[in-house]
Amino acid sequence: MPVTRRHALGLGAAALGTPALAQRNFPDKPIRMLVPWAPGGTTDVQMRAFCEAAGKRLGQPVVVENKAGAGGILGAQALLNERPDGYTLSQMPISVFRMPFMSQRPLFDPLADFTYVTHLTGYLFGVVVRADAPWADFPAFLADAKANPGRFNYGTPGVGTSLHITMEQIAGQRDVQWVHVPFRGVAENMQALLGGQIHATADSSGWGPLVEDGRLRLLVTWGPERAKRFPRVPTLKEHGIDLVSTSPYGVAGPKGMDPATLRILDAAFQGAVADPAHMAVLDKFDMPAMPMGPEAxxxxxxxxxxxxxxxIRRMGLRL
Known part of the structure; x- marks a missing residue:
């Protein structure tokens, strides 16, 4: 599914919307916000704080509806069947931009099938193991995995996510063979790690409290610099692995949204990103504020x- 001029033009049309009758009192009822991850994880917590702040500015509740599974694409998939009236939106993880290129029969076109409203933030990712694991640092884990091909496994939130792809990129750079175990969300992932069913977990910073409590050991983080909460933990680049992975994301709606509705939502969402309560959640998870309006x-x-x-073409990734 190559990127073509038609796709690019379709994206522009989706962003601007098609002519529609202006909704004079938008919004006059609650807005559904699809979050394609399990409750309790980093994204869920962040999005709930964001939606609460946005609801105060819109004068209507923004209600989170979790749709976990399938690597984070179920929210985008659901938008295909929704009216472009601004009352159903979704968090859009980067897997939405990958899955169509990994599938023989894509379910949607990320360049033409959605209206992109507001960009929000990105993640702190890292690899954690149990506190009693034998690896004191990431090089030790890599060395053990390289010496024992296929013996060690790791959990992520799903196939095609940034966590999965980055772990395979690491494996490619260091000639490692390990086994990927996808889960539906951070709760299942952490339970499997603590229970000894998997050796390591690659996930967003929902593992932070368990690291701070001494139950997990953080081996490496994937940002451009060390995390504020974990300044002693090196990044991938410090270990000579030339990768940075933060998986930035935002909010989108169905294609063809009315420009006036789009402006109302973006104004409220930009304010919600900067809301002190929401910023406190971003700070808790070491997530940077990255607001962008519809055009950007x-x-x-x-x-x-x-x-x-x-x-994806270079790595030959297929579902």
Whole structure:
């Protein structure tokens, strides 16, 4: 599914919306926000704080509805069947921009099938093991995995997620063979790790409290610099692995949203990103605020789709 001029033009049309009758009193009822991850994880906690702040600015509740599974694409998939009236939106993880290029029969076109509203933030990712694991640092884990091909496994939130793809990129750079075990969310992932069913977990910073409590050991983080909460833990780049993975994301709606509705939502969402209660959650999880309006976010999506599709072709990834 190559990126073509038709796709790029479709993305622009989706962002601007098609002519529609203006909704004079939008919103006049609650807004559904699809979160394609399990309750209790980093994204769920962040999105709930964001939605509460957004609801105060819109004068209507923004209600989170979890749709976990399938690597984070179920929210986007659901938008295909929703009216473009602004009352159903979804968090859009980067897996939405990858999955169509990994599938023989794509379910949607990320460049033409959605209206991109507001970009929000990105993650702190890292690899954790149990506190009693034999690996004191990431090089030790890599060395053991390289010496024992296929013996060690790791959990992630799903196939095709940034966690899965980055772990395979690490394996490719270091000639490691390990086994991927996908889970539906952070709760299942952490339970399997603590219970000894998997050796390591690659996930967003929902593991932070368990690391701080001494139950897990954080081996490495994947950001451009060390995390504020874990300044002693090196990044991948410090270990000579030339990768940075933060998986930025935002909020989108169905294609063809009315521009007036889009402006109302974006104004409220930009304010919600900067809301002190929401910023406190971002700080708790070491997540940077990365607000972008519809035009900048749409341009970002276009670049991301081009980069991700090229990476998938290069790695030969298929579902």
């Amino acid at each position: 976010y749409t341009a970002f999506v276009r670049r991301t789709v081009e980069d991700e599709s090229a990476m």
